[in-house]
Every structure is written in structure tokens, then in C-alpha cells.
Amino acid sequence: MTTRAGTAMRPGLGRSVGAAGRFLAWWRDALASWLTPRWRALLGLDRERLLLVPGEGQVQLLRAGPDGLGTLAELPLPLEAAALDAVLDARLVGLPRWGLLPSVQVLRRPLLLPAAASERLREVVGFEIDRQTPFTAEAVYYDARVTGRRGDGQIEAELVVVRRQGVDRALQELGPVATGLAGLDVADAGGQPLGVNLLPPAQRTRRVSPARSWNLLAATVAVLALCFAGWQVLANRRAAADAFAAQVERSAVQARGVATERQQLVDLVEGARFLQQQRAARPTTVEVLDELTRLLPDNTYLEKVSIEGDRLLLIGLSPEAPGLVKQLEASRLWKSPALTGALQMDRRTRLDRFSLTAQLVGAPAPSAAPRGAADGR
Known part of the structure; x- marks a missing residue:
């Protein structure tokens, strides 16, 4: 019973994690949009990456960022990691490295799926490879992306597959740097990255950006500054409330004093009036x-x-x-x-x-x- 309950909770947990990840990504992009390009590049918020495009005896090195693609260099194959680092500056060395395959090597199939499938899209389309392509799931590298959402509760997705044999041969020709790739993307008809990652999760290498430490430091400082600002605002509110309470107490004391004096004056006037009436009630x-x-x-x-x-x-x-x-x-x-x-x-x-x-x-x-x-x- 425990195993079944745990299995039943995993989809809900996955959806929660996915929703949290999308929210954090949106929040990060929204904050980055307020920064200048120089600061976005300095803090590593531009989502830049290095693209390695293998060709005939050489590899083309591209930089992909919010401004599009930019050619950095062309290096001979096989490519050593030291040779690649030699042509990169300190900021570009820490960028994630991706392979970029030409569009002629991949097969793309449109799919119409329920909206709930977007939470675990790659796993869902893995069962569609045998039906949508002439290959089996073990013979290809694959990924999927959402291309649109419909009002009837369905999503438009695209399945992207490439034969495993051709990719392995291209990675072998690429040389030692192939073991440090973070992903494998595909170029569309216009030469732009499609935004998929055909590399299996077990083979992906995550590179730590040099700006990550600065990002963590900046985030820590921001959190501490936010906590201090909140504490300061709370302290100011408490001080203002205490000052207002003291002012109210002083006003209440003054009001009670005025009321007491007024009552004494009323008593004196009433006493004088009573004496006057008593005196008027009998002769002098x-x-x-x-x-x-x-x-x-x-x-x-x-x-x-x-x-x-x-x-x-x-x-x-x-x-x-x-x-x-x-x-x-x-x-x-x-x-x-x-x-x-x-x-x-x-x-x-x-x-x-x-x-x-x-x-x-x-x-x-x-x-x-x-x-x-x-x-x-």
C-alpha cells in the first residue's frame, strides 16, 4: 500500500516541481529584463551558450545569446579542450557548450496532446516514437517542444528525433570536447537553434559559470538587504506606533486634567450658586x-x-x-x-x-x- 501511494503521489509532485521551475524561470527573466545588457552579461542572465557546429574536418564555434548567433572561431577537428579554451575569454569559458546539428539530419513530427502532458513532455513523446517515426526509441536521440496551446485544453507539440548512430559518429569526430557538452540542439531552416536537447540526461554535462558565484553573492546580498529593509520598515512602524501611543497617552492625561479642572470649576460655580441661593433665601x-x-x-x-x-x-x-x-x-x-x-x-x-x-x-x-x-x- 505504501508503494502504491508513493507512486500515485509522484505525478503530482512532478507537476508541482515543474510549475515551480517555470515560475522561477519567468521571475528570473522578468528581473533580467530590467537590467542593461552589460549587467545581464556580467551576472550571467543572458542565457548565452557556445554552439559547436561540426563540419568537414573543422568545427565552427558560435555564441548564442539574446541578440542571435555570433561567429567566434573555426577550429580543426578533433578539438581539444585546451585549444577551445585558448580562443575564449574568461567570461565565455564558463558558458555551457552545446552541439548543433543541421536540420537535414533530424526528423520532426507535429503532435496534438492533452495539456497535462506538457508537465512531462519528453516522457510522453517517448511512447510515440514507434508510431510517428520509422525508428524505435532505442535507435534514436529525441526530444520534444511545445509549439502552441489551444483553447480546447490541448497543446501543439513537436517531436524531434535523430538517429543515434549518426550522432555518436559526429560526437566521436568532434573529439575530447564532446564529453563536456551540456546538450545537443538542432538548427531550423533558417540556421537558428530550435530549442531542444537531444542529448540524454545521463550524458549532459553541467558547467559552472564563473558568474555563478557572483550571482549567488548578489542574491545573498539582495536577500539580506530585503530582510534588513523589511526589519527596518517594521522597526519604523513599531517606533511610529509607540510614539503615537505615547502621544495619545499624553493627550489622554491632558484631557483628564482638563476634565478634572472643568469639574472643579463646575463644582465651584455650583457651590457659589448654592451659597448665593441660600443667602437669597433668607435676609442678611x-x-x-x-x-x-x-x-x-x-x-x-x-x-x-x-x-x-x-x-x-x-x-x-x-x-x-x-x-x-x-x-x-x-x-x-x-x-x-x-x-x-x-x-x-x-x-x-x-x-x-x-x-x-x-x-x-x-x-x-x-x-x-x-x-x-x-x-x-
Whole structure:
């Protein structure tokens, strides 16, 4: 059961890896398009390669890049690796080396396949060699490429095959450099590389470009710079958030202080208003004394006048103490005057000592002045 599950997961894993590889290739090409040709060449992003075109007793050396093909040199066969390196500069030495076969040596067949076949195109077309060509899969080198995509979920592909015997003979004539080839491409009718690799994966040699170390260093620096920039942006955001929080806290403290002061001011105003209302609710001491002076007879003497809240207390001497209550009832500044306690004779003055209380009421509103006085008459 474990073997079956692992086998079932391999196609999905292959599709994921293929999709990831295509995305990385697209991303790399998109980044490279923003660079100048000089920088693309310096960083090894031009996808340049050396093409070895064998001929009659010699091999033509071509450079394939985004600008097309360029002839570098023609060297005699068989070709030694040292002789090839001698005609290349330091940048070209590290480029991948490919063989280029003429179009007359290959057989090309168009195919119509499901879109899912593009994930493992070379493996799929390997089963079509017996049907599409007069050769068997063991007798040829082959590859395939996608030439178009249709809207019905199918792809247009092309199968490219070449007889293994002819390729092996050409590689043998090429000499020792044949063992270091990264691929084997085919020229189309116009002499341009077709974009396939007929060389089996086991025979391909991957050359490390001198610019690869610089590319890795540049990528590492870019990743570190990106991480630092992200960290710096995050730190700036945190600092800005902390500063904003501190400002909000200061504003909140000020607002609470202002609210406290406002409440204190409101309390003071309310207290002053309450005191004013309390004062307005009963007569002033001067008014009470003036009223007592007006109502009490001249033979009455006061020893104590006390005002506690709205309670008026009078203690004094008078020859007609019982009649004081009736006289004090004529005032509008208090009400309910009454004697408290018994009258006592003062031996020295022969007057009755009395104690009298009354309840203060609101002060009367000042009467309007006569019209003639108001007019100044």
C-alpha cells in the first residue's frame, strides 16, 4: 500500500516541481529584463551558450545569446579542450557548450496532446516514437517542444528525433570536447537553434559559470538587504506606533486634567450658586438687625442676637416681654416668633429677662421706586 501511494503521489509532485521551475524561470527573466545588457552579461542572465557546429574536418564555434548567433572561431577537428579554451575569454569559458546539428539530419513530427502532458513532455513523446517515426526509441536521440496551446485544453507539440548512430559518429569526430557538452540542439531552416536537447540526461554535462558565484553573492546580498529593509520598515512602524501611543497617552492625561479642572470649576460655580441661593433665601444680618431696631420698643434691651441657619434667637431685658411676640409678628423677615422658657426678673434692673425664637424667611423683593422718583421729579 505504501508503494502504491508513493507512486500515485509522484505525478503530482512532478507537476508541482515543474510549475515551480517555470515560475522561477519567468521571475528570473522578468528581473533580467530590467537590467542593461552589460549587467545581464556580467551576472550571467543572458542565457548565452557556445554552439559547436561540426563540419568537414573543422568545427565552427558560435555564441548564442539574446541578440542571435555570433561567429567566434573555426577550429580543426578533433578539438581539444585546451585549444577551445585558448580562443575564449574568461567570461565565455564558463558558458555551457552545446552541439548543433543541421536540420537535414533530424526528423520532426507535429503532435496534438492533452495539456497535462506538457508537465512531462519528453516522457510522453517517448511512447510515440514507434508510431510517428520509422525508428524505435532505442535507435534514436529525441526530444520534444511545445509549439502552441489551444483553447480546447490541448497543446501543439513537436517531436524531434535523430538517429543515434549518426550522432555518436559526429560526437566521436568532434573529439575530447564532446564529453563536456551540456546538450545537443538542432538548427531550423533558417540556421537558428530550435530549442531542444537531444542529448540524454545521463550524458549532459553541467558547467559552472564563473558568474555563478557572483550571482549567488548578489542574491545573498539582495536577500539580506530585503530582510534588513523589511526589519527596518517594521522597526519604523513599531517606533511610529509607540510614539503615537505615547502621544495619545499624553493627550489622554491632558484631557483628564482638563476634565478634572472643568469639574472643579463646575463644582465651584455650583457651590457659589448654592451659597448665593441660600443667602437669597433668607435676609442678611444687617436687615435682621435693622428690622429688630424698628420693631422693638425703646425700653427693650438685647443681650444676644444669634442666627443659626434659618433660626433667630433673641435674649434680652424688657418691661413688656409678653407683648414682644405680637410686635415681632409684624415683620416679613421671619415667622412664628415665640418665647422660650419662663420669664425671669432681673433684680438689678427690675426688668424681665426673656428668650425668644423665630424662623427666618426669604428677604422681600425691593419695592419699585415711585414713578416720579424714577423720572427725577
